[in-house]
Amino acid sequence: MTARVGLVGLGRMGRAIAARLAEEGVDLHVWNRTPGKAEGLAVREAGTPAALAQATDIILVIVRDEAALEAIYKGPHGLCSVDLSGKTIVEMSTAAIQAIRDVLASANEAGAQVVDAPVSGSVQPARRGELLVMAGGEEAAVERASVVLTRIARRIVHVGPLGTGITMKLVVNLPLATYWQTLGEALGIGLRNGLTLDGMLAMIADSKAAIGALAGKIDRILDADLPPEFDLAGMAKDLTAMCCTARALDHPVPACDAARSSAVAAVDAGWGERDLAQLTRFAADRAAPSE
Numbered sequence: 001m002t003a004r005v006g007l008v009g010l011g012r013m014g015r016a017i018a019a020r021l022a023e024e025g026v027d028l029h030v031w032n033r034t035p036g037k038a039e040g041l042a043v044r045e046a047g048t049p050a051a052l053a054q055a056t057d058i059i060l061v062i063v064r065d066e067a068a069l070e071a072i073y074k075g076p077h078g079l080c081s082v083d084l085s086g087k088t089i090v091e092m093s094t095a096a097i098q099a100i101r102d103v104l105a106s107a108n109e110a111g112a113q114v115v116d117a118p119v120s121g122s123v124q125p126a127r128r129g130e131l132l133v134m135a136g137g138e139e140a141a142v143e144r145a146s147v148v149l150t151r152i153a154r155r156i157v158h159v160g161p162l163g164t165g166i167t168m169k170l171v172v173n174l175p176l177a178t179y180w181q182t183l184g185e186a187l188g189i190g191l192r193n194g195l196t197l198d199g200m201l202a203m204i205a206d207s208k209a210a211i212g213a214l215a216g217k218i219d220r221i222l223d224a225d226l227p228p229e230f231d232l233a234g235m236a237k238d239l240t241a242m243c244c245t246a247r248a249l250d251h252p253v254p255a256c257d258a259a260r261s262s263a264v265a266a267v268d269a270g271w272g273e274r275d276l277a278q279l280t281r282f283a284a285d286r287a288a289p290s291e
């Protein structure tokens with residue numbers, strides 16, 4: 001690959017993507033707010049997002065939320081503080097649609113081609129290059145981004161114009177997030193009638209009630225101490241983005257509202273750093289009788 005590649009954000013997803021790209025032989029420049037996160041990776045560290053943008057041609061961004069986007073694009077030494085002509089920004093974070101649109105509009109004003117390209121799939125698929133990418137933007141921009149995305153994705157779908165990638169991601173996330181909530185409610189009924197958690201999960205996994213993500217999450221439903229692939233606080237953030245988006249469209253989403261209030265209650269109860277699948281346990285515990 002002749003393009004010089006940058007990656008902003010070395011959280012769980014960013015680190016997995018960086019490791020995959022480095023393994024693929026990509027000459028990768030990285031920046032992360034907290035230093036030291038690139039340790040053990042064959043990458044070059046930039047001093048600021050602006051310095052990273054100056055040193056590279058195609059820049060991937062995958063950070064936590066709206067506040068992170070604001071800081072990285074528009075903060076001092078942010079991406080938009082330098083001339084981005086000839087560069088392609090690939091925004092992969094999951095956040096409210098308007099926040100993604102805002103920062104990409106600023107990057108575009110600074111001269112960049114822009115793509116919103118959030119992903120479905122977690123740390124292990126990222127590490128194996130098996131993410132599903134939902135890309136929004138102009139054909140030429142998506143094509144240029146694909147030069148890099150193809151190294152980390154099993155499939156890249158060009159969904160439509162700018163903003164449709166993040167919209168598709170929220171559409172995918174909503175039924176997934178509400179699933180963990182309703183699964184927990186169902187398990188709560190079983191628990192109060194004498195069934196066991198692992199027995200019920202094994203039965204559901206072998207039935208039509210299983211979704212694609214369930215098999216990979218059973219361990220993390222049963223064991224709260226396993227390291228999270230994505231934390232419950234992050235899912236509360238995603239559910240908030242979905243509820244806000246629906247509210248702005250005047251579109252009722254009662255199931256999403258319920259899952260969000262449950263996720264927020266779980267975070268308030270100190271469960272925020274657990275894996276998102278622990279929402280199932282939280283909902284099951286709340287549904288079960290207190291002895």
Ligand SMILES: NC(=O)c1ccc[n+]([C@@H]2O[C@H](COP(=O)([O-])OP(=O)(O)OC[C@H]3O[C@@H](n4cnc5c(N)ncnc54)[C@H](OP(=O)(O)O)[C@@H]3O)[C@@H](O)[C@H]2O)c1
Binds near residue numbers: 014
């Ligand atoms: N994990 C998954 O399974 C998964 C799957 C699909 C999509 N996603 C999405 O991918 C994004 C990243 O997820 P993740 O699991 O990698 O999250 P994470 O492990 O919590 O990492 C968050 C990243 O954002 C950075 N960050 C947070 N606040 C910041 C700020 N104010 N300024 C600058 N940087 C900031 C963090 O930097 P520090 O190191 O300095 O904190 C870190 O690099 C999220 O939008 C998430 O919804 C995650």
